[in-house]
């Protein structure tokens with residue numbers, strides 16, 4: 001599903017259910033040691049998807065540790081992203097030569113509560129969501145914007161090492177399946193790349209889920 005949103009050269013692996021009783025991968029046990037069962041299962045399945053994606057680039061199975069801000073740490077030369085929601089676990093991995101960063105997110109295709117929508121929108125976004133809802137009333141545009149911003153954060157963080165709030169980007173959604181985010185804060189990167197000013201992404205709605213993906217060109 002999410003692979004449809006990603007450029008050639010990015011490998012996506014997904015699962016729609018967990019393997020009952022799947023143990024933690026050796027070297028990752030401590031990452032979920034205090035987690036409830038459902039969290040352990042989503043973690044194990046999503047990390048298995050990520051390992052399967054890494055295997056396509058010749059990487060033998062190894063623990064995927066996490067950094068100080070919960071970001072997954074990928075082998076040198078590769079970038080990636082992980083998402084899970086009820087009924088879906090997925091990972092996307094690519095060489096840095098294909099994309100500088102990738103962020104993927106999935107959400108349930110349900111309305112976003114009004115107070116959450118207010119909290120995650122800026123500038124002209126509420127008007128845009130209202131206009132989209134009038135034109136396409138069956139789509140949960142607020143939830144889609146929320147997911148898009150989470151994908152943006154997941155692509156942003158590994159490149160900048162900084163927090164990005166929901167109020168720090170302003171989205172324009174193309175109902176055909178794409179979005180662009182203008183960054184409202186300094187997009188200076190920790191690698192040698194040009195500062196981030198705008199990020200592009202794509203979305204789809206299928207199987208009761210909203211999926212979004214953002215990639216930053218190399």
Ligand SMILES: CC(C)(COP(=O)(O)OP(=O)(O)OC[C@H]1O[C@@H](n2cnc3c(N)ncnc32)[C@H](O)[C@@H]1OP(=O)(O)O)[C@@H](O)C(=O)NCCC(=O)NCCS
Nearest residue numbers: 069070071072082083084149150153154157164165166169
């Ligand atoms: C981190 C965050 C985006 C995760 O999204 P979510 O919908 O809660 O959960 P998902 O299942 O889709 O994604 C969770 C995965 O995100 C990844 N992730 C967590 N922190 C991350 C970070 N700083 N950078 C990149 N990826 C990160 C992890 O792989 C995590 O899964 P894991 O713990 O099993 O490894 C969210 O919890 C959050 O903190 N959001 C606030 C920041 C934000 O979204 N700002 C919007 C800016 S426009």
